[in-house]
Amino acid sequence: SLRFVYVNGAALSNLGYSLAELQQMTPLDIKPAFTRPSFEELLLPLRDGTREVLVFETVHRRKDGTTYPVEVHLQRFQGEGQSSFLAFVNDITDRKRVQAQLLQSQKMEAIGELAGGVAHDFNNMLTGILGNVAIVKESMSPNDPLRENVDAIRTAAEEAANLTRGLLTFSRGAMIQPVALDTNASVERTLAVLTQSLPASVAIVNKLQPGIWNVFMDQSQMTQILLNLGVNARDSMVGRGTLTVGTRNTVVDAAYVQAHPFARTGEFVVLSVADTGPGIAPEVLQHIFEPFFTTKSVGNGTGLGLSIVYGAAHQAGGWVTVQSDPGEGALFEVYLPRLVGQLPPAVVATRAVARPCVGTVLVVEDEPVVSAVVQALLSRAGYDVLVAADGASALHALEAHGSDANLILLDMTMPGMTTEEILTEMRRLYPVLPVLLTSGYTSSDAVKHMLDNGIVQGFLAKPYETEVLFATVA
Incomplete structure (x- = not known):
């Protein structure tokens, strides 16, 4: 031998x-x-x-x-x-680690695309449900005993909409309004809220360093990141232990990126949340950011908390890492790019436009349930409504009735033609006719570009309440 x-x-x-x-x-x-x-x-x-x-x-x-x-x-x-x-x-330990990180990153991208598609479909369904609930409730007398049941349907639909918003955050399809944030001040405000949700048996240790750089992100997403990490830590410690929240400035170099291929070089603020819980098993660690993955018992959480953290960090241009060994607690670190130079303009979700309160609205929507309910709602409000199920039909309707139209309500995901192609032709026919975009899943950057350049005049995220539809169209 x-x-x-x-x-x-x-x-x-x-x-x-x-x-x-x-x-x-x-x-x-x-x-x-x-x-x-x-x-x-x-x-x-x-x-x-x-x-x-x-x-x-x-x-x-x-x-x-x-x-x-x-x-x-x-x-x-x-x-x-x-x-x-x-x-x-x-x-080849380092090579295997990098390969595993790349595979994990690719897997999360694929899951993100799937989650965004699911959220889009669900948001269309929820738009139909909420719209029809409004129509039914409007036709009921104030004393109708079924009003309570209708309200229950609306509440359930709103809770479902919260779930899809979580999916959209994970897939980076949520509409955001980023602003310049004083990182420490933002964290302090959220810590005050988080403290109220923690039992007295959980001690909070504040390790926010002075002189922390500003970041450019949506305030609500900063809040979601810290609250979800805090609640996750609370649950892992079973209501007893120490939660340490810290901030620091760091410069990510090429060596770090080589070891962490999902990262990029530059100046970053690191928000860290550490707990003294039992730690995370390796087989759990590789799935921890996936939507609906949870180790909790049925009914104790949606499994979206850490997915929201993952998506919010990436939508802000950063990333999140986790270190944990069984019995040693867990450390989550969220990297957020430093805001330098001129402040970028905020993404605007809707923009006020002078429109008549009555008139003709062209609804371009390929989902029958959404098209039908929007047509019914607008008609009941006194609008004349034209309906098109795809880009070609919308252009034909404009050619035939465009002079009567006061507004176009255009879904961003249409068969046959891209949004850009449809808008180009619409602008050729009627350069100043207001266009209001709507979608259950889209890119904030794409909407921002069209709003900033005057290509469209507003955006309405699905699912939307009837009141929001009327306020935006009016």
């Missing part, structure tokens, strides 16, 4: 054995993934001369029992009357 003849110093250091110890061992003693038959089968192409070099990945076991991944380049050579093997072994 094969025996070690010579092992260099780097390998001895990594394995923890002396050369004398290894010379009494076989390669199988440090290769737990192989049996003798499987190892002999691996060596066969080298023994029979069909291969000159073998390259494979496996794990090596150290003297202390720990293992680490390696890439082995193995070749055979003839020396002093006997056949020997020469192995060049690379410790």
Whole structure:
């Protein structure tokens, strides 16, 4: 059987054995993934001369029992009357970690796209539900005993809308209004709220450093990040322990990015939240930011809290990391880019436009339930309504009745034509006709660009209440 003849110093250091110890061992003693038959089968192409070099990945076991991944380049050579093997072994721990982070990042991107699509579909359904609830309730007498049931439907739909808002935050499809934030002041305000939701048995340690840079993000998302991390820590500590909240400035360099491929270089503010809970198991850690993933019992949480943290951090141009070992608590760190230079303009969700309170509205919507309920609501309010189910139909309607139209209500996800193509043709036909965009899932940047450049005059996020629809259209 094969025996070690010579092992260099780097390998001895990594394995923890002396050369004398290894010379009494076989390669199988440090290769737990192989049996003798499987190892002999691996060596066969080298023994029979069909291969000159073998390259494979496996794990090596150290003297202390720990293992680490390696890439082995193995070749055979003839020396002093006997056949020997020469192995060049690379410790690929860092490579495997980076690969795992890339795969995790790609997985989260894919889940984000799926979550955004689900949120879009649900928001269309909820728009139909809320609109029809408003129509039914309007037709009921004040003393109708069924009004309570109708209100219950509306409440359930609003709770469902909160869930989809969480999905949109995770997938970075939520509409936001970023502003320049004094980071420490913003964290202090949220800590005051968080303190009220924590039992007296949870101690809060404030480690906000002075001189922390400003960041550019939506205030509500900063609040969501800290509240969700705080509540997650509270639950993990089962109501007893220490919650430490800190801030610091840091410069992310190329070395950090090489080890964390989801990151980018630059100046960042780091918001940290640490707890003294039981820690997070490795098999849980890799799923912790996925929507609806939770280790809590049924009915004790939606599983969206950490997903919202993940999405809000990324939508602000940053990221979130977590470090934890079983029994050692958990440390979450949220990296947010420093605000430097001229303050960027805020994203505006809706913009007031002078419109008549009556007139003709062209509703361009491909979802039948949404189209029908919006048409019914606007008609009952006194508007004349034209309906189109796709871009081509909308343009035909404009060509035939455009002179009568006072407003276009355009969904951003239409079959056949992109939003940009539809708007280009609409502007060619009627350059000054106001356009109000609506969507259940879209990019804040895309809406901001169209608002800032006067391409559209407003945006209405689905699902919307009837009152919001009327206020925006009026």
